[in-house]
Amino acid sequence: MDPFKGQGGIQMLLIAEQEAQHIVSNAKDEAEREATEYRSHIEEEYQKSISENTGSSGSNVKRLEEETNAKIKNLKKSTSKVSSEVVDMLLKYVTNIKT
Amino acid sequence: MNDADVSKQIQQMVRFIRQEAEEKANEISVSAEEEFNIEKLQLVEAEKKKTRQEYERKERQVEIRKKIEYSMQLNASRIKVLQAQDDVISSMKEAASKELLHVSHHHHLTLTHHDHVYRNLLKDLIIQCLLRLKEPSVLLRCRKDDLHLVEHVLDSAAQEYAEKVNVDPPEIIVDNQVYLPPGPHHHNSHDLYCSGGVVLASRDGKIVCENTLDARLDVVFRKKLPEIRNQLFGQVVA
Numbered sequence: 275m276d277p278f279k280g281q282g283g284i285q286m287l288l289i290a291e292q293e294a295q296h297i298v299s300n301a302k303d304e305a306e307r308e309a310t311e312y313r314s315h316i317e318e319e320y321q322k323s324i325s326e327n328t329g330s331s332g333s334n335v336k337r338l339e340e341e342t343n344a345k346i347k348n349l350k351k352s353t354s355k356v357s358s359e360v361v362d363m364l365l366k367y368v369t370n371i372k373t
Numbered sequence: 374m375n376d377a378d379v380s381k382q383i384q385q386m387v388r389f390i391r392q393e394a395e396e397k398a399n400e401i402s403v404s405a406e407e408e409f410n411i412e413k414l415q416l417v418e419a420e421k422k423k424t425r426q427e428y429e430r431k432e433r434q435v436e437i438r439k440k441i442e443y444s445m446q447l448n449a450s451r452i453k454v455l456q457a458q459d460d461v462i463s464s465m466k467e468a469a470s471k472e473l474l475h476v477s478h479h480h481h482l483t484l485t486h487h488d489h490v491y492r493n494l495l496k497d498l499i500i501q502c503l504l505r506l507k508e509p510s511v512l513l514r515c516r517k518d519d520l521h522l523v524e525h526v527l528d529s530a531a532q533e534y535a536e537k538v539n540v541d542p543p544e545i546i547v548d549n550q551v552y553l554p555p556g557p558h559h560h561n562s563h564d565l566y567c568s569g570g571v572v573l574a575s576r577d578g579k580i581v582c583e584n585t586l587d588a589r590l591d592v593v594f595r596k597k598l599p600e601i602r603n604q605l606f607g608q609v610v611a
Contacts, residue, residue: 290399290401294401294402301408301409301413301416304409305413305417305420306416306420308413308417309416309420312421312424316424316425323432324435331443334443338450339450342450342453345454345457346454346457349454349457349461349606350457353461353606356604356605360601360605361472363597364465364469364593364601365469365472365476367593367597368473368589368590369494
């Protein structure tokens with residue numbers, strides 16, 4: 275009987291141990307790969323939301339500008355109605371001398 | 374026990390040991406797989422958590438930046454409206470300033486009703502200055518264009534003042550060397566100008582009563598500014 279034949283089981287165990295170590299050490303690489311995938315997905319979402327925000331903030335600026343111009347237009351329109359009264363009032367005070 | 378039995382028993386033991394080894398190898402493999410999954414899960418979750426926190430921080434910064442930008446734009450918008458209000462108010466003063474020229478504009482050859490109005494205005498301005506100065510002798514400056522009108526009302530102004538405060542009529546010396554600047558012209562609008570009125574001073578020059586139409590407009594404008602604002606923008610929400 276071959277005395278080394280019985281060592282097959284031990285060999286099997288050694289190989290199993292080595293493979294186990296290899297599997298566990300692979301966990302870090304696998305995790306890194308998954309984390310990188312996740313990160314790029316999140317980055318993509320983030321960039322998407324930023325470009326959407328930029329668009330909406332641009333329209334906000336435009337709206338604000340339009341509102342401001344409308345206010346100023348309104349202001350000029352409403353003040354033009356009373357401007358002559360104001361000028362008359364100023365002239366009245368300038369030319370009415372209290373002695 | 375013969376050789377065959379011994380051999381059979383040994384074979385049985387070998388099979389048993391091999392089976393044990395296989396089971397153990399299997400266990401090691403399963404355990405490694407479990408350990409792999411746990412380790413990987415922990416690493417992935419830790420990294421994901423870190424990534425999430427980082428991007429949450431980034432998004433908060435973006436939000437803050439957005440709010441700051443909008444606040445600045447809102448502020449700029451308010452300033453623009455306030456500037457427009459200031460421009461309107463300034464234009465009121467400019468319009469009044471232009472109107473003052475009509476008040477003091479007169480014809481040299483013929484005395485019109487308009488000239489009588491301005492002449493009386495000059496007289497009242499002189500009296501008001503005399504009342505403020507309360508001096509027995511004063512120096513008067515006017516525009517060269519107004520000199521004949523001023524000379525026309527000088528005595529009556531002094532007399533009226535004297536009657537009001539019950540004193541002798543004061544001596545009024547008209548400065549024939551230095552005149553107040555003329556009214557503004559379009560071609561040199563940045564030069565010194567005077568729309569009319571007079572400046573009186575005590576003989577030593579220490580007390581001055583500036584009663585030009587422009588000076589009066591400045592005073593009235595400053596004094597009436599809240600009223601003007603209310604009249605112009607009372608109905609407008611900035």
